[in-house]
Amino acid sequence: MPRTSIEDAVARPAGLAETIARVRAEISNACQGAQRDPVSVTLVAASKLVVADLLVQALGAGHRIYGENRVQEARQKWPALKARYPDVELHLLGGLQTNKARDAVLLFDVIHSLDREPLAAALARQSAQHGRRPRVFVQVNTGGEPQKSGTPVPDADRLIAVAREQHGLDVVGLMCVPPAGAPPEAHFTLLAEIAARNALSSLSMGMSGDYALAIEYGATHVRVGTGIFGGRPAQRARELPKR
Ligand SMILES: *Cc1c(COP(=O)(O)O)cnc(C)c1O
Numbered sequence: 331m332p333r334t335s336i337e338d339a340v341a342r343p344a345g346l347a348e349t350i351a352r353v354r355a356e357i358s359n360a361c362q363g364a365q366r367d368p369v370s371v372t373l374v375a376a377s378k379l380v381v382a383d384l385l386v387q388a389l390g391a392g393h394r395i396y397g398e399n400r401v402q403e404a405r406q407k408w409p410a411l412k413a414r415y416p417d418v419e420l421h422l423l424g425g426l427q428t429n430k431a432r433d434a435v436l437l438f439d440v441i442h443s444l445d446r447e448p449l450a451a452a453l454a455r456q457s458a459q460h461g462r463r464p465r466v467f468v469q470v471n472t473g474g475e476p477q478k479s480g481t482p483v484p485d486a487d488r489l490i491a492v493a494r495e496q497h498g499l500d501v502v503g504l505m506c507v508p509p510a511g512a513p514p515e516a517h518f519t520l521l522a523e524i525a526a527r528n529a530l531s532s533l534s535m536g537m538s539g540d541y542a543l544a545i546e547y548g549a550t551h552v553r554v555g556t557g558i559f560g561g562r563p564a565q566r567a568r569e570l571p572k573r
Pocket of ligand 1: 376378399423424507537538539553554555556557
């Protein structure tokens with residue numbers, strides 16, 4: 331049976347450091363092409379379904395910024411790793427249930443998936459209660475896909491305003507996941523437009539297949555999973571619920 335890329339990475343610890351370096355170099359290239367400073371792009375290593383052994387390798391290679399999709403999985407994996415690497419910065423990339431707002435506020439430094447007002451209210455309440463104020467991206471469902479998280483495009487301006495003004499959240503930018511298999515350019519452009527008219531400076535867009543392109547369109551945060559860690563177990567990935 332052919333080895334999976336994850337098995338390969340485990341077998342060759344140096345491989346992961348090299349892979350991360352290669353992704354960083356591609357980010358630098360894309361920045362150069364777009365006449366941007368490479369420090370203006372943050373690489374978030376999307377580590378859903380990635381086991382702790384591999385994370386230790388990536389941490390050993392010096393990478394400190396990781397994104398998880400599910401609160402429960404992050405709670406199982408990260409407290410022990412954070413104890414060893416206190417300068418880890420943890421991002422929540424997946425949709426968030428309102429009843430998990432407490433855990434999310436306690437665990438994550440950045441939340442990319444604010445997409446409705448009740449969640450903004452819950453995050454504000456938990457922030458006040460726990461004295462933690464994660465930075466927040468409003469996720470916009472630029473493709474209008476019913477199965478996806480994200481606020482509908484027509485509601486985005488209002489949600490941004492309410493999250494900031496009514497709930498006092500630290501809204502730093504917008505996030506999108508364009509429809510799979512479609513050209514992402516129009517989605518990147520739309521997200522950048524909504525951000526510009528709301529004076530938001532951060533854009534979380536671009537994944538393994540299109541992060542160089544996203545950087546051309548102004549991405550400040552790229553979320554790269556398979557491009558760093560290799561393929562995720564397909565069946566478990568399919569079982570991931572919407573939020
Ligand atoms: C899984 C995931 C990523 C990373 O996807 P890859 O294609 O593996 O790079 C980025 N963003 C979100 C929201 C994800 O769920």
